[in-house]
Amino acid sequence: xxxxxxxIHEAQPAIGxxxxxxxxxxxxxxxMLEESTLSDFAAAYTGITGPGYTISTACxxxxxxxxxxxxxxxxxxxxxxxxxxxxPLCTYALQGVCSLEAIAQEHNHPFSHNRPRTx
Numbered sequence: 001x002x003x004x005x006x007x008i009h010e011a012q013p014a015i016g017x018x019x020x021x022x023x024x025x026x027x028x029x030x031x032m033l034e035e036s037t038l039s040d041f042a043a044a045y046t047g048i049t050g051p052g053y054t055i056s057t058a059c060x061x062x063x064x065x066x067x068x069x070x071x072x073x074x075x076x077x078x079x080x081x082x083x084x085x086x087x088p089l090c091t092y093a094l095q096g097v098c099s100l101e102a103i104a105q106e107h108n109h110p111f112s113h114n115r116p117r118t119x
Contacts, residue, residue: 001039001054002061002085007032009090038086050078061085 014028031037039052051072055065062085069081087093097103109115 001042001052001083002056002063002065003035003038003054003087004056004058004061005087005090005093006035006037006054006056008092009088012091042082042084046082048082061087 010028010032014024017023017025017028035054035056037054039054043049043052053068055061055068057064062083065083065085069083072078072081104116106116
């Protein structure tokens with residue numbers, strides 16, 4: 001799996017609570033920030049067993065998950081390797097994308113001849 005913002009959505013209010021009260025809220029656990037939670041969830045949800053881990057390399061995370069999956073199959077560790085990626089929509093990630101001026105002002109259609117052009 002590929003992902004890079006695991007737990008950030010939960011961490012934002014927890015950090016605010018910590019700054020205001022000096023302690024984290026009782027519902028927050030630092031384990032929520034572990035990148036492996038994405039691959040752990042995918043395995044538990046699908047019932048798939050075998051090696052599993054999460055690649056975290058910012059925006060390229062999901063793409064970078066393909067090569068290790070191929071290597072696991074070629075090395076004989078597994079017969080098939082599902083690959084995917086997910087990130088939560090949170091203020092942290094949205095601000096990062098906004099800072100790159102990469103937010104479309106209309107519905108996105110990247111391979112269309114009618115897509116908006118930028119210089």
